[in-house]
Amino acid sequence: MLSKSTEYAIRALVFVQLRNWEQKRPGVGEIAKEIEAPEAYTAKILQTLTKNKLMDSMKGRGGGFFFNDNQSNLTLYDVIHVVEGDACFHKCGFGLKQCNNDNPCPLHEQYKVVRDGFFEIVKTETIQSLSEKIKQGDAVLNRLNT
Amino acid sequence: MLSKSTEYAIRALVFVQLRNWEQKRPGVGEIAKEIEAPEAYTAKILQTLTKNKLMDSMKGRGGGFFFNDNQSNLTLYDVIHVVEGDACFHKCGFGLKQCNNDNPCPLHEQYKVVRDGFFEIVKTETIQSLSEKIKQGDAVLNRLNT
DNA sequence: TTATAAAAGGACATCAATGTCCTTTTATAA
DNA sequence: TTATAAAAGGACATTGATGTCCTTTTATAA
Ligand code: FES
Ligand code: FES
Numbered sequence: 001m002l003s004k005s006t007e008y009a010i011r012a013l014v015f016v017q018l019r020n021w022e023q024k025r026p027g028v029g030e031i032a033k034e035i036e037a038p039e040a041y042t043a044k045i046l047q048t049l050t051k052n053k054l055m056d057s058m059k060g061r062g063g064g065f066f067f068n069d070n071q072s073n074l075t076l077y078d079v080i081h082v083v084e085g086d087a088c089f090h091k092c093g094f095g096l097k098q099c100n101n102d103n104p105c106p107l108h109e110q111y112k113v114v115r116d117g118f119f120e121i122v123k124t125e126t127i128q129s130l131s132e133k134i135k136q137g138d139a140v141l142n143r144l145n146t
Numbered sequence: 147m148l149s150k151s152t153e154y155a156i157r158a159l160v161f162v163q164l165r166n167w168e169q170k171r172p173g174v175g176e177i178a179k180e181i182e183a184p185e186a187y188t189a190k191i192l193q194t195l196t197k198n199k200l201m202d203s204m205k206g207r208g209g210g211f212f213f214n215d216n217q218s219n220l221t222l223y224d225v226i227h228v229v230e231g232d233a234c235f236h237k238c239g240f241g242l243k244q245c246n247n248d249n250p251c252p253l254h255e256q257y258k259v260v261r262d263g264f265f266e267i268v269k270t271e272t273i274q275s276l277s278e279k280i281k282q283g284d285a286v287l288n289r290l291n292t
Numbered sequence: 293t294t295a296t297a298a299a300a301g302g303a304c305a306t307c308a309a310t311g312t313c314c315t316t317t318t319a320t321a322a
Numbered sequence: 323t324t325a326t327a328a329a330a331g332g333a334c335a336t337t338g339a340t341g342t343c344c345t346t347t348t349a350t351a352a
Pocket of ligand 1: 092093094095096098099100101104105106107108109111112
């Protein structure tokens with residue numbers, strides 16, 4: 001399971017992409033509202049993302065968040081890597097100190113399939129591919145009421 | 147990813163099973179040492195397990211932990227359920243409030259496969275099946291040095 | 293029957309993840 | 323040039339997971 005911070009980050013980035021496609025650059029307030037996260041906490045996460053160049057921002061009047069031309073193929077892995085690290089793609093599912101093909105824990109063979117399957121997803125899907133599905137109406141960014 | 151507590155719990159139960167097969171009933175100290183967990187914390191986790199009837203225990207001299215006849219097919223799911231709850235099998239991977247087939251998030255289709263795959267594993271594998279692999283020498287309970 | 297060994301249980305401590313608040317920096321509009 | 327709006331940043335607060343310590347209960351051996 002991804003951390004709450006990572007989930008906020010991914011959904012924030014998707015929202016920024018959707019707004020960018022409408023020629024808009026959302027600010028912290030608008031983003032936080034959309035992803036239903038506390039505003040100040042959202043600001044911290046957005047800071048991490050821009051500091052790590054996953055997204056760009058402008059200060060001052062008319063400022064906000066946006067992607068530049070180098071940031072238009074951002075995998076979910078890139079986001080996870082920056083926000084919570086990639087331990088979950090290497091860890092032993094049984095709790096051993098390291099996962100090891102040659103000296104496996106009793107869950108190794110089955111767990112590896114699941115872990116690698118998730119890795120494949122986050123290496124394949126991008127902020128842009130998710131945003132596209134939402135733009136096409138094939139998926140949603142948030143639940144309607146409550 | 148499972149919580150540390152759950153990992154400790156699963157490994158503790160496997161160790162108890164292995165010792166039981168040797169006609170032994172390990173105590174907290176022996177278990178904690180084997181799974182490389184703090185002794186007092188291990189004691190707490192073992193308490194949770196016995197309180198929830200996943201395992202039995204005897205107090206007093208010669209006491210320790212063991213499985214009774216009703217506890218010989220304990221799925222990993224049972225353990226997870228008791229120690230950390232089963233949220234991870236229902237949660238939306240994208241962070242929406244609920245996962246919903248009819249109103250999916252953009253990760254739903256792919257994420258569901260992984261999530262259900264893990265569910266299948268923990269519903270199929272048991273403390274006894276894992277212990278058997280270790281007894282047969284096909285898997286290990288801990289890493290050797292350090 | 294008593295001393296001892298072991299699990300059970302309660303209270304507290306530490307740490308990382310999550311969340312809040314306030315100040316500083318900076319770009320733009322007036 | 324100044325006022326304003328917005329992100330950046332620092333410091334602190336809260337909460338849940340993890341970890342520690344000490345006392346109580348209970349079964350057995352001597
Ligand atoms: S050794 Fe445990 S998952 Fe690989
Ligand atoms: S709605 Fe997101 S995983 Fe099902």
